[in-house]
Amino acid sequence: MAEQQRRSRLDTPRDTRRQLVRRPAVDADTFGVFAEQFARFMGTASFLLYMTLFVAFWLLFNVLSPDGIRFDDYPFIFLTLMLSLQASYAAPLILLAQNRQEQRDKVIAEQDRQANTRAHADMEFLAREVASLRMSVGEVATRDFVRSELRALLAELDERDETSTTPAEDGSPPRTT
Incomplete structure (x- = not known):
């Protein structure tokens, strides 16, 4: 039994491994924000001005200072x-x-695509609703149609009144309704 336990321990890999050197824990988002700020600063006129001043100072100091004070004796190898x-x-x-910006752009493009899809679906729905309203309105009597029908009825009534007030040809008195 002891031999079997020993064998099973040798057959099973260890769960824990010792690390000789521990890697520092780096938060990817924090480092990414730092990288973006650094890249944003490097693209400014201020950075170019600072770098120009630094290089000019370096050149002037190493050219004009005595030999004992110079920190770049050879022709600017250290610079x-x-x-x-x-x-x-x-x-x-x-x-x-740039990679982080590209990822953000992909997310924004996907959100825009989804918003466009929703807007397109809404427009199609509204177009169908407007078409159905137009079809319904086509079956409803319009104001002009009702007016023309009322005028026709009034004209017909006026025509009946005129025929009923005229004397009859047989000499009998006119009929009143």
Whole structure:
């Protein structure tokens, strides 16, 4: 029995694994918001102005200062390294911001498509309702039709009155109704 327990333990993988290095927990939304803010800032005139001032200061300081104070003795290799480092971080952050914007655009496009579908269905319903109302109105007597019928009846009554008030040809008195 002890041998069987030992064998079952060797056949079953361990549930827990020890991690030598723990990965830092990063909230994707928080980092995404940071990336969007960073990308938005890099697309401004302020950023270009700050970068220009930084590079100009770097150049002037390393050209005009004495040899002992310079921190970039070789022809601006450290400046090139700094700008490359900044670009290597900026590119993925900008791409992350673009991907998040693309996802938002997809959601908005889907919502617009659903709203358009609902509006189209509503318009079709209203068109059917208007058509049915037109058909119903076609069967209802209009004001002009009723007026013409009343005029015709009045004319017929006037015609009967005229025929009833004229003396009869046999000489008998006119009939009154």
